[in-house]
Amino acid sequence: MNLRISLAAAAAALCLVAVGPVLAQTPDDALPAGPGRDVVVRVCTTCHDATQFAFARHTADEWDSEVTKMQGAGAEMTAEEQVAITAYLAKYLPKPALDAPSDAKPPPGR
Numbered sequence: 001m002n003l004r005i006s007l008a009a010a011a012a013a014l015c016l017v018a019v020g021p022v023l024a025q026t027p028d029d030a031l032p033a034g035p036g037r038d039v040v041v042r043v044c045t046t047c048h049d050a051t052q053f054a055f056a057r058h059t060a061d062e063w064d065s066e067v068t069k070m071q072g073a074g075a076e077m078t079a080e081e082q083v084a085i086t087a088y089l090a091k092y093l094p095k096p097a098l099d100a101p102s103d104a105k106p107p108p109g110r
């Protein structure tokens with residue numbers, strides 16, 4: 001057995017262990033923690049990663065139609081998952097209500 005090679009292999013393995021936590025920082029980290037996030041990551045990052053939409057800010061209605069549009073593109077989800085996804089997106093990636101009065105009513109149906 002060649003000691004030099006096995007030492008090199010051990011050193012390489014140590015490097016991989018050290019790098020692991022850095023590589024674990026995926027684009028999914030762009031999504032804030034909250035209920036429904038796991039569903040969004042599972043359903044919405046199969047075709048593109050979360051950076052495709054984590055920057056976006058939409059109203060509940062806009063997210064609803066965005067999710068419907070993704071279904072048209074082939075995104076598969078159950079009705080429950082769709083509700084959870086839309087609720088998460090509307091809550092954590094909301095459109096800032098610049099011109100809404102402070103006592104604005106919540107959006108209809110929520």
Ligand code: HEC
Pocket residue numbers: 040043044045046047048052053056066067069070073074075076085
């Ligand atoms: C079946 C594949 C697929 C899945 C799953 C998917 N998308 Fe997409 N998404 C696309 C494609 C294709 C585009 C268009 C990319 C382009 O035009 O550059 C896109 C683009 C987008 C955009 C950019 C705006 C737009 O309308 O082009 C947003 C926002 C988005 N997706 C959100 C989501 C969300 C939220 C989910 C989870 C419900 C999701 N996507 C799941 C395929 C998918």
